[in-house]
Amino acid sequence: MTTSTFYCRDDFPALRREIDGQAISYLDNAATTLKPRAVIQAITEYYETNGANIHRGKHRLSEEASDAYEAARVRLADHIGAAANEVVMLRNTTEALNLVASGLGLEQDAYIVGALDAHHSQLLPWRRFGRLELTRLDAHGRLDREHFRALLAGRPKVVALTCCSNVTGVVHPVAELVAEVRAACDATIVLDAAQYLPHRRVNVRELDVDFMAFSMHKMLGPTGIGCLYGRGQRLAALRPLSVGGGMVDWVDADGSVDRRIPYKFEAGTPAIASVIGSAAAIGYLEALDGSGRHRHDEELCAALVDGALARPGVRLVGPPDHDDRIALVSLKLDNGVSAGEVARLLSDSYGVMARSGHMCAQPLVTELAGGEILRVSAYVYNEVAEIEGFYKALDELLGLMGPAAG
């Protein structure tokens, strides 16, 4: 295979680590990504040179910290084509989706359309606040568009979409789906972009969604930062999940006045250093955009998919092609071989970090695979050679773990 010359591995200090004298291949990027030095330095610099709390303080350090924090918000907003006041800094995608589900003021038994390949975080909040119907998938994990349209005919209050499945790697045609929703009903459209945004840019204005959630830790940023985009008017009408310090303009003995968006959703002291580190992550990713990153992503995807299709003993959970997917494959292991045991052996014996289990998408994994899967997900710092190494290790292991001879 011809591979691009894209290379950024040296920017990631964690990749220098050896375990038991062996280099590591980090292929669990759909769970979280490693951090480049630029992000680590941004966080460290805040703590080494400042460390003060943001907003209400009048002193110099507080003002500097506030400036850096708000500049980070502007950077993140710009990355997705939003206004800065439309981006709320939260802990993670899960919190963002819960904020929307709980804050919309849905009536009990409100009809909500979702999809079977949603992450639990895009399933359970909607189950809690409404009556969720899931769009079916075909055998490869692509949406059953007929079924989706049929569900829309019931005029849902909310349509909860997932941009990209964290199990199949399938990228759904969100623009088309949004257009269908707009044509069919006046549902609020809530998009989970946690798996997609790390790989491709999204412009929320062009996409015409009402809310979009994503996590910085899946795109080279620190853990503890999830972002919620909300169209200005929709965000303003949302009820905050948490109340307390930092989200009010006025409090007296009888009541309080919430701050404007996005601050009314950011109660308490936020993860200041991590927000600042998130801006550094965006800066790092954007700098990679023109350097063959997407071509590299396609090569990784092809190596993952082709590797799965080429060998016996594994079944690809997802489409058997390279179209509309990210560099991620989930594998069902034949002959009752335990994905958990294989993941552990890949790690301890070969230095390959992959994930096993239900991937927080148990209904989908049960439907398509019947049980635990092994997931391998690549990102900017991975190389095709690492994926080849993974499959070589897997072959060796399955050769020793397959059916007993004789």
Place this chain on the structure above:
Amino acid sequence: MNAFDAVREEIAYAFDRTDFFRKHMEDNELRPDDIRTVDDFQRIPPTSKSHYRRNFPAGVLARGYTLNSPHVMRFQSSGTSGDRLNSAILAYDLTRRQATAIGVHPGFADLWLPGNRPRICRFAPPNCSDVECATGFSSMADRTLPDGTLVLTVAHDLLATPEWQVVKAFDEIDAYGPDLLVVDPTHLAFLGRWGRRLGRKITSPKKLHVVCGYTLMTRVARRQVEDFMGPDVPIGDMIGMSELGYLGFECHHGQRHINDKDFYVEFVRDGRPVQEGELGELYVTTLDDGLVPRIRYATGDYFTPLGGECGCGTDLPVVRIEGRATHMVRLMDDRLVTPGAVDAAVGAAPWLDLYKLEQDRAGACTFRYIPNSSARAADWTALEHRLTDILAPNPVRFEAVDYIACERSGKFQSCVSRLSAEVTR
């Protein structure tokens, strides 16, 4: 054939059949023919857990075997302090080593009478239990291992185990009717305390036996286990490792015997064999292990070989368990205080439910203990004096508490040292 001939055969077999050991020898310019005497043998650098972790299965499984070969049992252990391991063992090697070791205690002789296959319940840290479903959200069938052992549910953080899970453990023991409880002694002591509170006992239509393993059996835990199980239940302390099985056992005279029939054992310190009465790390060489032969495998566990004969009548050597290198308290005057020595200083302490001595990276020690309702000021004052004496000149802080956390692995270690863990890393 004498024991050393068997060692030479094992070396030849490991060299011939495993890529890892061949390379280990070749890297040190050794071949099996070079090993003719015990002195020659000691030229082989010890092998370690990390060697076997990294090379499992392809590099350490003897050619001709797979992980699905008949009688191969595989397991994943959480290890101690995160030093985890994946490995495999032949069921009959496990049985052979178990029989040799347990043979020192006649109270267990009836378990393996011809025709009797003991029904085993395991109550131990969840990550040690070969199944991830020992978390309560599972049925008895889910938690029954291929050999029939029922794994009981318990929380990773032992003292945080909720009442429903404790009740479930009692109910399942009742329903299963075991001959043998294989337990972590701290866990069984915990179950015993709950049993008193709930008015529950462990019962079985079979004669019960208790094998304790996984962590050091403290005298405090042993006292509680004996009180709870009663005088008719034989209780034995196993010396074992997941990857090797039974390395030794406690005889009916209360002495620990090391299994030198199925292993060639060495006690080594600073690269040299120790004398009787001196502390040494146990190195093990397997004998006739067709699956994963191990040569000079440094276990990380320390013992003092005591020499002499034991009144129990067995000829397996008597040792005193000292604990893991990473758990030893390092004093400012360069002395080591082993977990075994701490346990001896604490004693059976009828007023005490649980304790943990922890040394921080700076060398300071904290002794946390959970007293029971019988505790009196004189009890803990006396204990404070004893521990202060053996840990001097290092400072020791004492805290009576009602909760002590387990390691993330689920193991409760009664004595740990961050300092030693750092030094030995």
